[in-house]
Amino acid sequence: MSEKRIGSSYGKLMMNTIVFAIGSFSSKVLVLLLVPIYTKHLTQSELGRTDYLTQIANWIIPLATMTISEAIIRFGLDKAYDKKKVFTIGNVVCGAGMLIFAALLGLISLIGVADKWISGYAVLLFLYVFMSGIKTLYTTFVRAMEKVQLFAVAGIVATFFTLLFMVLFYLVLPKDFLGANTGIQKYLLSTILSDAITAVFVTIAAKLWKYMDFKYIDRELLQTMLQYSVPLIPAQLLWLITNSSDSFMTTYYIGEDRNGVLSAAYKIPNLVATVYMMFGQAWNMSAITENDSEDRDKFYEKVFDFNQSLLYILAAGCLLIVQPITMVWIDSKFRECVRYSPLLIYSTIFSCLTTFMGSIYLASKLTKRSLFTSLISGVINVGLNIVLIPTIGLYGPPLSTIASYMTVFIIRAIDSKKIVPFKMDIRKMIVSNVLVMMMTAVLVKEPDLMHHKLLYLVVLALFCAVFVINMESINSLFFRFMPKRIAEKVTNLGTKKLSLIAAGVVAFAGLNLLFKCVPLILVLAAGYAFGIKLDAPKIFLFCQVLCSALIWLLFSHIFGAGVLFIMCAAPIVMYRKKRYIAMAVASFDLLLGALILSDLGWFLFLIQLIALIIVYRKSIDEFALDYIEYGTLGPLDRITGMIPVRRRGGKTTSTISELPDSNEADSQ
Incomplete structure (x- = not known):
C-alpha cells in the first residue's frame, strides 16, 4: 500500500470519527443531561421498571429485525452489490419481522403470561421496538451510502426531540397528556416520538424512497444477506444477556429499587462507551472497506493501539470525576450508585475492546465465530450473577460483567489474530490495566474521596501515569492528519515536558481540592480580565460563566450573583458601540447559564436585560x-x-x- 493510500485510510477513519463525534457524542451528552430530570421525577422502582422494559425492547429488536441492519452496512458498503436491492431487502425483512412480533405480542397479552413484566405497556413496547428498528435501519443505510454527515445530523435531531419531549412531558404538559399517566409511559413515549421524527427526517433528507423497489426482490441476495445476519441474532441476544441480565437478575433477587440504583450507576460509565461508539462506528466502516487492502495488518495494528490507549485514558478520566459528578448530577436518592460505578467504568474497557475484535468477524463475514464467543460471555455473566448477587448484592453485577467481557476479549484476541495477524503491545496493556484497577480499587474502598484528600491525590497521580504511558499511541495516529506545524510543536515537547505538564496538573488539582477551587476561580478571573483587555469574547465568555457558576455553586448564591452581575455587565458596556455584538453576548451568557443551572439562567437573563436597558436607554x-x-x-x-x-x-x-x-x- 502506498504512503498516499495509507494516509487516505487513516484520514478517512479520523474524519469519519470526527463526524460521528459531532452527531453521537453531542447527542449522547445532551441525553445525559436528562438524567437529573428523570431521576428526580421517577422513583427507584419506576426507574428500575423503565430500565428492564427498555432491556426487553432491546432483546426483541434483533429478533424482529433479524439484525438486518448489520447486513445493510456490510453489503451496502460493498461496491459489488446494488444499494437499491440491499435497502429494499432490508425493508422487506424488517417489515415481515415486525408483523410477526405484533401477532405474538397480541397473543402473549391475551394469555397473560408476561403480565409481570409488560402489563399495561404492551402497545408502547411494540411502538418502541417498531420505531427503533425503522430508525436504525434507515440511519444504517445512510452510513452505507457514506453520508456520514447526514448520519451525524440525524443523531442530533433524535437528541433534540428526545430532550424536547422529555421536558414537555415531565415539566410542561398535563400529567395525562396523550394518555401518559406515569413517568414510565412518558419516558417511552418521548423516545418513540423522537425515533419517528428522525426516521422521517432521514427519509426526506436522503430521498430514501428512490432506493425502494418492491416489484422485484433479488432472492439470491436476500438469501446471502440472511446467511450473514441470522447468525448475528443469537450473538446479539447473548451479548444483550451479558449487558441486561444484570438488570433482570438484580430485580429478581433483590428488587426493583436496587435495580434502580444499578441503572443510575451505569450512567457515568456510559460516557466511555459513548465516546468509543463514535470511533467504533467509523472503525466498523474502515474494517469493511480496508478488509482486502495490502497493508491491512499494519493498519489494524496502529488502529488497535490507538483504540486501547484511548480507552484507558477515557476510563481513567471517568474514574477521576465519577464521585464529584455523581454528587451534582444524580439525585440524592440514587447517590449510593457511586459505590458501583467505578467497577462498571472498568468493565467498559473490555466491552469496547471486545467490540473492536468483533469488527474483524463482521468484515470477514465470519459471523458464526461472533456467536460462539457471545455464548461464552452470556454463560459466564449469568452464572456469576446467580452466585454473586444473592451473596454480595449490587457488587455482583459489575464483577460478573468484568469477568465475562475480559474472558471474551482474550478469546477473541487470540482467535482474530488467525484472521488478521496484527501485533498487540501486551506490556502496555498489562501496565495500563494495573493502574486503572488500582484507581478502581481506591474508589470502591472509599466512596467519598472529597473528605480523604490524600487518597484523591493518589488517584490523580495514577491518572497522570495512565495518560503518560498511553499518550504516545494517541499522538502517533493524530499526527497522520494533524496540521504539520501543530504536530511538530507537540513532538518538540517530548515525554519529559509532557510529564511535567501532567505533574503540574496534579499539583494544581491538589491545590483546588485543598482550597475549595479558589485557585481555579482566581485563574478564571485572570482569564476573564485578559479576554476583556485583548478584546477576545470567546475567552472572557468562557471564564465569566465558569467562574461565576463555581462561586454560585461552591460558596453562596448572593456572592455568586454579585460576581456574575459585574462579569455580565462589563462586556455589554464595553461593546455599547456594537449593539448586535452586545446582544449576542447577552444571548450567549443566557444560554450557558441556563445549561449550568436553571436559577442561574434566569438570573443571567435579568442581569442582561437590566444592563441592556441602562446602556441603550x-x-x-x-x-x-x-x-x-x-x-x-x-x-x-x-x-x-x-x-x-x-x-x-x-x-x-x-x-x-x-x-x-x-x-x-x-x-x-
Missing part, C-alpha cells in the same frame, strides 16, 4: 417617541430605514446606517 426613549409619532409601523420602518427618524435637536436621518452611534447620541 436613550435609544429606547427615541424608539418609543418614533412609535408614538409614526404608529405601529414606526419601529419596523425605523429598523429597516424606510422612513425618516426624528432625532434630538430636530436632526433627521433617513436610514439606520446614518444613525449616530449610541455614544455619539448620548453625548448629544
